[in-house]
Amino acid sequence: MNGQDKFQTALADLRLPVEWRIAVAIRPRRRSVGIEILPGGSVAVLIPPTADPEQVARFVSSHRRWIAGKVETATRLAPDHPVKEFVDGEEFDLLGRRYQLHLVDTLPAGVEQLPAVTADHLLYARRQPAEQIRRAIIGLYRHAGLDWVRREGYQYEKDGRIGGLRYEVRDLGRRRWGVYRGAPKHLTALHWAVFGLPMHLAEYVLVHEQAHATWPDGRAHGPAWQRRMNLWMPDWQQRRTVLAEVGRHAWLGDWKPSS
């Protein structure tokens, strides 16, 4: 039996739930046993080389309840972003409406440029290599999103006495929906993927950043900022909770070649 095996055997005797996906890792520099819950909910037991297997098993066993809670949370909140295929019929949500992709070689009647969305829920895009279709569709989200943000953001500029605010819609990575950059930029930036969310959540992301743009006193999300949020969007906390759940299923631009 090598070092790892004897620990694995001791843990197997505990008959822990299989969905915990327990892995054992020998950590030469550790002095005590540790447990780490990894993103997505698997469990790593970190073990100093000199530890006694029985003692490790007792330690894990005595933390059963703690592990169960952490695994549950990590599994529930794990990102689960869809992967799209750029083929006819693939669905895209944009500004609260659902569209079906339709690839074309020429401009359809009544369409002036590609890509375009139509009143009958079609998203027309030029047939080309997938990476280019992806870029074109994200460009559509960015344009439509920027128009929306300028239009919807204005009322808060007026009401919050925000002068000279600029807007941007771009890729903000996989962890942020929006950001406000203070002077001298004075810029509200939203992720293009926000415009694939239900509109009440896009509104929350916008209002959140607009509240920062009023330069409330104190901490970033402190009492003054919260007062502004309560005024502008009384149910903002509820929307934030829904966003944490809905957002992890949002399309962030992932794609796979068509099969």
Ligand SMILES: [Zn+2]
């Ligand atoms: Zn914030």
